[in-house]
Amino acid sequence: MRLIVNGASLDVQAETLSGALAALDYGDAIVATAVNGAFVPASARRDRRLEDGDRIEIVAPRQGG
Template sequence: MQLTVNGEDHDLVVTTLADLLAKLDFEGDWLATAVNGELVHRADRTAHILTDRDRIEILSPMKGG
């Protein structure tokens, strides 16, 4: 399926947002995720089904300001 992750196009075989995070080696409870502009909470990632052409943002906190 075609997905855009953090602005980059990917052709991946995944079903859920949790699958995508594992496939791309994103780890940690501190990640923030959004699909098509809508926040997806950590508890909902395993149930959130991705579809072709979804836009996913994966954010992590940064130090500084």
């Protein structure tokens, strides 16, 4: 299916957000996720089904100060 991931259009073979993260090589990385502008906590990624054209944002935490 075609998804927009961090602004880039990609073909991803996954039905759920957790499946998409695995397909995109994020595996067990600690990241924040949103689908179509709505935050999706890590505990809900397995149940968050995706549809063609969904916009996914993946953000890795950064340290700073």
